[in-house]
Amino acid sequence: xxxxxxxxxxxxxxxxxxxxxxxxxxxxxxxxxxxxxxxxxxxxxxxxxxxxxxxxxx
Amino acid sequence: xxxxxxxxxxxxxxxxxxxxxxxxxxxxxxxxxxxxxxxxxxxxxxxxxxxxxxxxxxxxxxxxxxxxxxxxxxxxxxxxxxxxxxxxxxxxxxxxxxxxxxxxxxxxxxxxxxxxxxxxxxxxxxxxxxxxxxx
Numbered sequence: 001x002x003x004x005x006x007x008x009x010x011x012x013x014x015x016x017x018x019x020x021x022x023x024x025x026x027x028x029x030x031x032x033x034x035x036x037x038x039x040x041x042x043x044x045x046x047x048x049x050x051x052x053x054x055x056x057x058x
Numbered sequence: 059x060x061x062x063x064x065x066x067x068x069x070x071x072x073x074x075x076x077x078x079x080x081x082x083x084x085x086x087x088x089x090x091x092x093x094x095x096x097x098x099x100x101x102x103x104x105x106x107x108x109x110x111x112x113x114x115x116x117x118x119x120x121x122x123x124x125x126x127x128x129x130x131x132x133x134x135x136x137x138x139x140x141x142x143x144x145x146x147x148x149x150x151x152x153x154x155x156x157x158x159x160x161x162x163x164x165x166x167x168x169x170x171x172x173x174x175x176x177x178x179x180x181x182x183x184x185x186x187x188x189x190x191x192x193x
């Protein structure tokens with residue numbers, strides 16, 4: 001499991017799952033909030049990674 | 059609120075000792091507090107998700123920190139990881155949580171371990187609120 005994107009997706013999945021189950025009571029609301037949160041995490045991660053792309057590693 | 063849940067809430071309000079016990083149980087085993095209060099579906103999701111997240115953190119070569127008064131950051135990391143409850147104490151004796159700084163996923167593993175602990179603290183607070191009838 002050395003892929004950064006896969007690890008980020010797993011992390012985003014668990015955090016979204018716990019937050020959505022904590023915040024909402026019905027499965028429908030939980031699925032909606034969880035999906036939105038997961039998509040937000042992934043999108044933000046990808047945007048930030050592309051913004052950092054031009055910077056040198058050292 | 060269902061009658062069974064209303065009874066559980068009233069019981070928790072009238073017995074402060076059991077409220078402490080509820081929070082301790084909820085901290086020790088993620089999700090147990092919600093199951094205790096009749097919110098079984100939520101409890102079982104937490105019971106599966108948080109130990110799994112913690113285990114993934116260990117599998118990613120994350121390190122479990124111990125309290126070190128000379129290093130505030132290490133102490134904060136240890137406090138966050140301690141939030142997961144009994145698993146924090148069980149992982150060490152079984153040889154997990156030593157961490158391998160050379161591993162590509164070392165930092166990711168630490169992040170998983172810290173966030174699993176902090177999420178469990180949120181779950182304890184949520185169980186406390188449910189017990190008091192705030193949710």
